[in-house]
Amino acid sequence: MQPHLRTLLVVISEAVLEKRLADDARQFGAQGYTICDVRGAGMHRQRDAEWEGSRSIRMEVICSAEVADRLSRHILDRYCENYSISMYLAEVGVLRPEKF
Amino acid sequence: MDPLVLFFVLGVVARLARSDLKLPEALYETLSIYLLLAIGLKGGVELAKHSFASLSGQALAAVLMGVVLPFIAYPILRGIGRLQRADAASIAGHYGSVSVVTFAVGISFLTKREVAYEPYMPLFVALLEVPGIAVGILLARLFSTSAESHVSIRWGTLAHEILLGKSMVLLMGGLAIGWIAGPSGIDPMKGLFFDLFKGVLALFLLEMGLVAAGRLGDFRNHGRFLVPFAIAMPLAFGSIGLGVGKLTGLGLGGATLLATLAASASYIAAPAAMRIAIPEANPTLSIGCALGITFPFNVTLGIPCYHLMAQWLYGA
Numbered sequence: 500m501q502p503h504l505r506t507l508l509v510v511i512s513e514a515v516l517e518k519r520l521a522d523d524a525r526q527f528g529a530q531g532y533t534i535c536d537v538r539g540a541g542m543h544r545q546r547d548a549e550w551e552g553s554r555s556i557r558m559e560v561i562c563s564a565e566v567a568d569r570l571s572r573h574i575l576d577r578y579c580e581n582y583s584i585s586m587y588l589a590e591v592g593v594l595r596p597e598k599f
Numbered sequence: 600m601d602p603l604v605l606f607f608v609l610g611v612v613a614r615l616a617r618s619d620l621k622l623p624e625a626l627y628e629t630l631s632i633y634l635l636l637a638i639g640l641k642g643g644v645e646l647a648k649h650s651f652a653s654l655s656g657q658a659l660a661a662v663l664m665g666v667v668l669p670f671i672a673y674p675i676l677r678g679i680g681r682l683q684r685a686d687a688a689s690i691a692g693h694y695g696s697v698s699v700v701t702f703a704v705g706i707s708f709l710t711k712r713e714v715a716y717e718p719y720m721p722l723f724v725a726l727l728e729v730p731g732i733a734v735g736i737l738l739a740r741l742f743s744t745s746a747e748s749h750v751s752i753r754w755g756t757l758a759h760e761i762l763l764g765k766s767m768v769l770l771m772g773g774l775a776i777g778w779i780a781g782p783s784g785i786d787p788m789k790g791l792f793f794d795l796f797k798g799v800l801a802l803f804l805l806e807m808g809l810v811a812a813g814r815l816g817d818f819r820n821h822g823r824f825l826v827p828f829a830i831a832m833p834l835a836f837g838s839i840g841l842g843v844g845k846l847t848g849l850g851l852g853g854a855t856l857l858a859t860l861a862a863s864a865s866y867i868a869a870p871a872a873m874r875i876a877i878p879e880a881n882p883t884l885s886i887g888c889a890l891g892i893t894f895p896f897n898v899t900l901g902i903p904c905y906h907l908m909a910q911w912l913y914g915a
Binding site: 513515536547549550551552578580581582 | 621624627806809810813866867870871874875878879882886
């Protein structure tokens with residue numbers, strides 16, 4: 500079976516943004532997303548998930564390149580100045596393209 | 600010394616000594632749900648014995664106090680601390696709101712010394728949680744230049760998040776359930792919600808010790824001002840709380856608890872709300888103050904101090 504190319508957008512952010520990021524993903528045309536709790540460290544010191552304020556999430560969105568582009572630009576403009584956010588894009592192969 | 604404080608100290612020591620001790624996240628979540636519900640239920644059961652009309656004066660005074668406190672903190676943070684507008688407003692909001700766990704330690708302190716207090720005091724915890732946060736956000740917006748506030752606040756969404764946040768739902772829900780069910784209804788649950796309370800609080804304080812000690816390194820640039828601030832502010836606000844308690848007719852125990860509430864700084868509801876409403880504020884400053892300094896100060900020295908001040912004020 501030949502895989503179809505889509506873009507995987509991964510956003511690692513403060514958990515407090517979860518609802519907003521999920522709403523944004525939908526609004527910008529993503530058909531779905533996956534979110535999980537994570538912990539780690541970066542420019543904004545260690546985020547060890549010990550309590551509410553230091554929790555982080557990772558949101559994965561598989562979508563078309565255009566949607567990924569618009570969504571990631573929006574996240575850059577809207578949140579990156581004030582929140583701890585890491586973001587990366589990758590090309591992935593999917594077997595059911597209508598889902599993404 | 601109260602064993603609760605010792606549990607807290609154990610957490611602090613373990614963290615500073617870089618122990619690998621860590622309470623599972625799900626347990627932290629469970630314990631905080633339990634504490635909020637238990638405090639709410641206990642207050643609700645007692646509320647059933649009073650009419651709302653008889654409490655409205657005290658309740659109104661408590662809310663007014665919650666509104667006024669950030670207005671006192673803000674100019675100090677701006678003027679003496681030379682903090683940015685957003686940081687000052689955010690910290691003022693944290694100190695205007697309250698910490699439920701500090702309140703729980705206050706209750707345990709009074710119970711151990713057999714000091715009576717108005718049992719409906721948990722109602723004031725719920726009432727005092729929101730005004731401080733709202734004023735903090737307003738302060739940030741009122742004094743902001745248009746360029747700084749280019750992201751407009753969605754007040755409806757924000758109100759939804761604060762009023763339906765975990766702590767408000769559980770506290771108000773517990774109050775409502777206790778109030779509706781009354782003492783006889785809650786009696787079968789006494790074993791879980793009331794008898795185990797202190798043990799659960801001890802476990803939670805162990806976790807808080809770990810978390811608070813982790814925040815101690817948060818002040819690199821403003822420590823010289825913020826550390827004294829985070830100790831002086833609870834003492835000043837505690838005195839205001841005592842005064843309000845005395846003026847509104849609370850007894851010695853009730854006034855000590857109101858002082859404890861006024862002196863405490865929120866570290867659950869406020870950080871989440873401020874992060875969304877004032878994103879430009881640096882959360883390490885406000886959380887470092889509230890959780891790294893004020894919370895440990897209140898549970899170890901602050902509460903005994905407010906009790907002493909209350910004894911002096913009431914001539915006991």
